[in-house]
Amino acid sequence: MIHQRLFIASILVGLCISQVALAESYVIAPNTAAPKGNLSPALLVIRNGGGTYIGETDDGRPIFDLPANSPLITKKSDYNVEFEIEPLGNRKIYEARELLVSYRPGKKPSRQDLADAGFEVVEDYERGTVLVIRPTQAIVLNQETINRLAILRQIEHAEFNHRCKVAPLEAQEFTGQDNAPPPVNDPLWDKLYGIRRVGTPEAWRNINPSPSPSSSNSQFGDDSEEIIVAVIDTGVDYRHADLRANMWVNPDEIPGNGKDDDGNGIIDDVHGASFVGGRASGDPMDDNGHGTHCAGTVGGVGNNGIGVVGVNRRVKIMALKFLDKDGYGTDIDYVK
Template sequence: MQNFRRWRRRNQTLRLRHKDMTHRRGRCRQVVILAATLVGFLSGAQSQLQAGRSYVPSMAPHPAIETVPGELLVRYRLPTMPIEIGQGDQHSLLVQRRQVLTTEASRLTQTIPIEVTASYPLVGMQRLTVTGRASVPEVIAQLAADQAVELVEPNYKVHAFEAPRPIEPNDLAWPTLWAMKQIHTPQAWQQTTGSHEVIVAVIDTGVDYTHRDLAANMWHNAKELPNGQDDDGNGIVDDVHGARFCGGDAGGDPRDGQGHGTHVAGTIAAVGNNRHDVAGVAWSVRIMALKFLCEDGSGSTADAIRAIEYALVNGAHIINASWGGRARSRALEEAVREADRRGVLFVAAAGNEGMNNDVVPSFPASYPIPNVLTVAATDWNDELAEFSNFGIRSVHLAAPGVSILSTMPDNRLAFMNGTSMATPHVTGCAVLVKSGHPGLQGRDLRKMLLGSGDSIKGLKGVIQDGLRMNCGKAVQKARPD
């Protein structure tokens, strides 16, 4: 702790001299961290993390901010959509918003060199492409001057950060899942193992919805058939288990070819007590697979917004966001606020740069919105993982994120490290609490999870209140008297 205090004093100077910040070992490569690094088998990972070491954080320079060339996001000033409305009323309001977007776009394209490539009516936004020889800053200035425009910004680029794939184990058992014991899930399972009434949107690289340990817990769009047609009329063909939004290309197959999203989904929802592979925190739940990070691990804020909108329209109760970046997108922030208005809990990874999010924020984790629950990663010793971001104001809770075994595409399994792996432990616990209290809104669910964490000495002064999640206590606390 003395080391940490010395670092914190030094950090006051570093805040004023970011140009002098040095790279920490294993710094991130790109704008957005998918908050995960793959490792080898458990024994190999143990050699990388020394037991009983003291944690001394280090700072890294600001990662570069990249944008999708020639693309913008614009939000128009629209009347607020009520939260408590029926399906018919919601459809009517969405139709009205689509008409407004169409009208405004038609007016603006007459004088400003832009082309509409996608519309997100729920959040009142459109994705635009700059045409002709105009520059993005010029078009942003023109749009910002229009009174009908509430916000306009570039379409920020995001991508994955992970190490080479490890060799996979072939003899797996419950004792391998050390994290489940550390957060006291066996105690939680005495009360509940989840409910298929709870829907979790995993917004990530997709999910292998055919995995033998996940198939039974996948969300199914009751209005859609896998027949090559858009049965539900939402503009997406065959979105049976979710949807794909990669590079502006919307499709119905969110199958994961990268692995990160499937691993996250397994920690949340791998079927337990079935003699196969691993067990997730919630054995019964419905996972809505939303793929906005493509096979190379990259995506954009526009694609993330489209995925959030899909989740909200289709009734998700919890959103898991195991990714983030340094650019503060106001458009993405508005989408997360819409989730808050609809009572949806938004669980976000703090990031893997070993940086202080209070000083250099990571988004969406650092948005000051009451439904956002930001998660750091801990190791076997209940210490902050050496890669985890932290912050006594902006990081709310910690959970295990070192050598986490979970599902991978093609019925495989793998160990991974990261705040990406810590986040779904919290999401899964939120499912268990929500299962017993279907009426709990996102803010209340967040409050209940934070109010039941274990106070950990090594986390004091590092994250808010120094708490590591205790799922058993959270479920017990949620029981009716």
């Protein structure tokens, strides 16, 4: 009888160990819009006990320990959201405990309300009606804390303050049917995969069927220079020979005087601004290359015999930098 009980106990222990072992770490990412309510899909997973949040990947996707029978694994959907699920594998885990909380103008939750829910304010970005919060010491992101946060009526939406990384640039060449002579004299025209892939030459011809080949501005109306495009990226090399003529210039700022002439809290923001690491600066110079590449695609000067041409060669480029030299940034810096 004793042996029989020991045998049964061993089976039960083995079953328990097996159930624990079946919980594995997965990278999840929603590929549909968030459901109704004030929580992002990842926070919904925590609130509903769908998994245990343990951090995020290098590119800001949340990582969960999920039970084997989780609908996120078996069906790749739950909470009216479809998810992309991948095993964690050898990816590194980065701690991410900060949340972005947006609220309606004039309805900001008090610090005491947030403290009662188990959170403290890291940053108050009033211009964007956004708070950066994190669990107070010794408090973790779990069902209880997320539920207490979700019932605060002032909160419009809550999401992780993800760490993000820009995708590396990959050289591609156009392989479609395009036997027409180059419409511009920029020497890298044959390398401009994106512009040719989306049919930019055809769009140019529709704007001006008979342009003068000698003019860099001939294919666009005079009002094109009034269009400002903000490139939110690693910054822009505003001294670049193919960009400097098309860089936006802040009309309310006096360059180089060391003063905040326009009163927006940023000194000498002549061509844009940088928000890397939460620090506002008037110098959005690109130290990575990705943002400059994108700016060239948007509005590189054309028909100047140099480098590339942009989709709109007379547009004005405003440089907004939130990614550092290694291509990393956070959602709150992007919001700013």
